[in-house]
Amino acid sequence: MSDIVGEARPDLRDALELLSSQVAEGILHAEPTYQETRLPAAAIQPLVRANVAEILAALAGETSSLAPAREAGQVSAAEGMPLDLLQHAYRLAGLRIWEEVARRLRSETDTAALLRASSRVWFAIDRSSNVAVRAHLETAAGLGANMARTELLRGVLTGAVHDLETARRALGLPSDVMLVVAVTAPGLPPAALPGTAPAPEDVGVDTSRVTTRWLTHEGARLTLVAAPTSEDAHEAVACLAVHAPTGASRPFTNLAGAPAALAQARTAVRSLPLGVAGLARYGDRPLDVLLAADGERAAELASAVLSGLRDRDPRDEELLLTTIEAWFEHGGSGTRAAAALHCHRNTVLNRLARVADLTGRDINDPRAAAELYAAVRARRLQRDAA
Known part of the structure; x- marks a missing residue:
């Protein structure tokens, strides 16, 4: 008995990219329901390619791990794809692969051999499809339990759940x-x-x-x-x-x-x-x-205290803000602040004097220093939030 699948196979895997593309297009466009799922084309295409390559390897008699089929089942379940759509995807793949095999065997006249070839193709398809279906069902069951627990946790955190002892046990908390x-x-x-x-x-x-x-x-x-x-x-x-x-x-x-x-x-x-x-x-x-906690009041504080700096060149403003922060961080020591800023102590003192002129707040006055520090922190938090 001749291996007519083997005879058709020499250039079959050379058509992997074309086959994968055609199957992915069939999944995405021939079945409108696929377009309603959250699984984008960029995710479907590599899954399809891996599964088509796996099926062609099986037809070549190579050992198969069926990992792509398991991944397809897990991903489709995680993205909420109905099981029948997953099964339909494998049927589309089977039809396209068999069409390629049949095209290469169009001169074959042995009907029994053609039937055996068809059986081999569909056996490989069913083998992958069955693994994908099992993975889909197992993943969906696990996701269902975890989604319920996630919603329970959300209710606890928002105060929507009132039976807290039952919630504690359901969440598995000691x-x-x-x-x-x-x-x-x-x-x-x-x-x-x-x-x-x-x-x-x-x-x-x-x-x-x-x-x-x-x-x-x-x-x-x-x-x-x-x-x-x-x-x-x-x-x-x-x-x-x-x-x-x-x-x-x-x-x-x-x-x-x-x-x-x-x-x-x-x-x-x-x-x-x-x-x-x-x-x-x-x-x-x-x-x-x-x-x-009160971003609006913090913004008002920063604007009121540091308004004199806002008219400066942005680089100059940043230099003065960094100098104020360094002075506070090093306990009001101009020497240590200068070392951290890699400049001379007199440079730090000159910059702080400019801050006093521009803001009307002398950093050596405790109350003015407190306002400056709070305003600088508010400005930093504003920038991070933006």
């Missing part, structure tokens, strides 16, 4: 622990599924002592941390802050305090420079927290 809410700005690598604890290597803490539950909202990660002590909870939060700006609430003991803790964490993260990884715990920077 009793008699310290709780902290953290808000992490966009930038943290995503974990496997919404609403689950990040993997141990992602958090870097002893997961036998610390429990985390999180969700994403407007790109930010909201994390509820439960730990035996406040120190353990803040250690877990500090690990999140390695990747992105993170604000943490004060520790609390009852889930009823979660909404207030979320507000604290949101205020704390706004006191950090945008895009710079780090941790701000509510209460550690009371002035910054105050300024971040």
Whole structure:
């Protein structure tokens, strides 16, 4: 018995790109329902290519891991694609591959051999399709449970859930622990599924002592941390802050305090420079927290105190602001501020004198210095927010 699939195969895999493109186009345009899913063409095309390559490898008699089929099932479930559309995609792929095989065998007259070739093609298609379907069902089941837990966590954080003891048990949180809410700005690598604890290597803490539950909202990660002590909870939060700006609430003991803790964490993260990884715990920077909590009043303060600088060249304004910050950071020492700024002490003093002339506030007057410091911090926070 001749292997007519093998005879047709020499240039079949050379047509991989063309086949993949045609199958992807068929999926995206022949079936309008696909266009209603969240899965974009840029995501569909590499999945289709990997699966077509896998099927052609199977027809070539090569060992197959079926990893592309599993990935197709997982991704389609995660993006909310109905199962029948996934199965339809494999039927489209099968039809297109068989058309290519048949075109190369158009001179073949052995009907039985052609039927055997057709069986081989559809066996390879069904094998991949069945694996994709199982992966889709398994992923959808896991996502359903995690989505329910995510919505429960959202209700706890917003105060919409009132049966907090039932919520605690459903979320798998231990009793008699310290709780902290953290808000992490966009930038943290995503974990496997919404609403689950990040993997141990992602958090870097002893997961036998610390429990985390999180969700994403407007790109930010909201994390509820439960730990035996406040120190353990803040250690877990500090690990999140390695990747992105993170604000943490004060520790609390009852889930009823979660909404207030979320507000604290949101205020704390706004006191950090945008895009710079780090941790701000509510209460550690009371002035910054105050300024971040009322952005409108903070903007008025900055405008009123620093109005004389706004008419300067932007580079000159930045130079004077940086000098004020350095002077405060080094305890009012012109010598140490000069060393940090890589200039002479007299240069620092001259710049501070210019600030006094432009703002009407002498930095050696305690009340004027307090206003200057608060205004500069408000200006920095404004710029980071912008």
